[in-house]
Amino acid sequence: MERPSFTLDGFEGPLDLLLHLISKHKLNILDIPISQLLDQYLEYLEGARAQDLDIASEFLEMAARLVYLKTLSLLPRWEEEEQLKTELTGQLLEYQALKAVAALLAAQNRGHTIFVRGPQLVEVDKTYQCRHLPKELARAYVSATGRGKRRLPPPVESFQPLVSRPVVSVESRMEYLTAALSRPQRISQLFLKSRNRSELVATFLALLEMVKDKRVEVSGETAVLCGGNSDVS
Incomplete structure (x- = not known):
């Protein structure tokens, strides 16, 4: 099932809005000033709320994410801040690249008629075709049975040294x-x-x-x- 796409005044998701704010205010996408970006992001959401526009949960989730990043930035140097900031930068760069590719494909197909063929059933041979040496099969069997034994509770004999000793009052x-x-x-x-x-x-x-x-x-x-x-x- 396809995930529904939410839009807010023309922006397809929070990453699209962040890229717009970064471009509009000429921010460095490789070193995002989280505090400044958060203020602009919240200001935009407040403007949308004032116009009675529906704000999807994805946009609110991103706001909470930016607030958390700003909180970490106020603390002494914290490894989690750098990690989360790097993840956000990577997502923005990836989304930026996908937008560029989508725009290029849209320009190439502009004015052309697109024909789509309906889905067809493809028969797949599910017979296992790989061949293995007996030693490989034996190692796989030992590994599988070992994992199964590790999930079992310890045997009663393991507790005998503890429970068999008489209690001296x-x-x-x-x-x-x-x-x-x-x-x-x-x-x-x-x-x-x-x-x-x-x-x-x-x-x-x-x-x-x-x-x-x-x-x-x-x-x-x-x-x-x-x-x-x-x-x-």
Whole structure:
């Protein structure tokens, strides 16, 4: 389906209007002064609105684009500004070239009768004609199956090292410390029976919690239950 063409007072789209303003005010198309071009563009749209002319959304979209470019130009040097400005310049140059070619073709065909033939059905042979070596087919198959596997969720086995470890609670290690500190102990001795990192961390947190609650006293390298014997065996 062909895209509808919008016109605004003879201009076929916003690029056509921008080229007109650049030519009228003798601006450099290779180094467009965005602020000056924006003022002229908005002034033209306001004049069209004052005359009750319908303004197509394409013209308003270009206005928003120019406003954004002007905003970037007010900031410190920004790579996005240069990129967007280059894209706009490229579109204008391309549109300018197409307009010149269209005008040339129109001049060549002026006064000639144009005959257009109706569409005809063309039969196309859809049989795959290319030939490939077995190694190429094997590589293509491996690549295709690999991409399919990458889209699948990870297998359950991948999570086993995480979910299979028992959870060691701080409360359970507090009970362990209460029993272990029935007599004074060196702090390093309290961690020797820890079977894994989880128990080490839980034991350390439990010791801190008991010191905070004043259930355990720590003196130098020795820990003892409050009210217990303070001699190290």
